[in-house]
Amino acid sequence: MTTQNSQVVRSIPLAKTANNLLAETGNARTMGSILMDSGRLSIGNAEKILSYQRENGVRFGESGRALGLLTEDDVRFALSVQFSYSYIPSGSSLSHELIAAYQPDSASVEELRMLRSQLMLRWFNNGVDHKGLAVVSAGSGDGRSYIAANLAIVFSQLGERTLLIDADMRMPSQHRLFSLGKRAGLSDILAGRAGSDAIVSIDALPNLSVITAGAIPPNPQELLGRQSFSKLLLALGEDFDVMIIDTPPASVCADAHTVAVRTGAALIVARQDKSSMVQLGKITHSLREFGVTLVGSVLNDT
Incomplete structure (x- = not known):
């Protein structure tokens, strides 16, 4: 899995803009595009995460957390959009019995x-x-x-x-x-x-x-x-x-x-x-x- 992720990241030229870097492939949206569209991630920070991801061969969410640019809630939010399931932020007033x-x-x-x-x-x-x-x-x-x-x-x-x-x-x-x-x-x-x-x-x-x-x-x-x-x-x-x-x-x-x-x-x-x-x-x-x-x-x- 690590090898495959690393190869995919290396194929993306960092000279492109973050919007192009994180463009959708078919109907699948990348975590980066979801977070940028929602205002949770800036273009500059997205490029930093991609650079770290390329150098260390880890996933986008792991890279963002390692750099302190993404929170656990950010990652959970993006995953909920990617896989179409309901997401509740950790600070929600809804009971944790849910x-x-x-x-x-x-x-x-x-x-x-x-x-x-x-x-x-x-x-x-x-x-x-x-x-x-x-x-x-x-x-x-x-x-x-x-x-x-x-x-x-x-x-x-x-x-x-x-x-x-x-x-x-x-x-x-x-x-x-x-x-x-x-x-x-x-x-x-x-x-x-x-x-x-x-x-x-x-x-x-x-x-x-x-x-x-x-x-x-x-x-x-x-x-x-x-x-x-x-x-x-x-x-x-x-x-x-x-x-x-x-x-x-x-x-x-x-x-x-x-x-x-x-x-x-x-x-x-x-x-x-x-x-x-x-x-x-x-x-x-x-x-x-x-x-x-x-x-x-x-x-x-x-």
């Missing part, structure tokens, strides 16, 4: 991608009305919201128009993970107090939008049981390819069952050494009785 965006090359995220592939085959690609998926767990603390958030991110990274809905209107989490603060959300929509303005596009994560839980209502079960919730999901399905819906613990209330029936499918989350097998058995049995398709289960060991 590992699918912060650590896209980690083993945990690779497992999420494998789960995404299974869900596409088992549910989302099997019918035009298969847009929603309820993420459920028997008890609290099983990592249900964590899985829902990161699963939504990996779907958005695939280019799917993805919507994450926080239907846990008892102890919601998604507003915290995505640093959205107190704002109108699902409860407000279902109560007729908000509309499409409650859908928030996440600028740092293209193709991903979020509807928070909104104001904590006194009657979440009744709100989810209304026909307006079903109509809302149908309307949202016109604009989104994938809708991942976070829910409260199924052993605490009936909300998760209601959401799963409305979407038609559920993913069950359990935490290693914590989740009750008895409770898991009950929720699995009850969901099947309601005609919900169980598309998979996740053992969360984080």
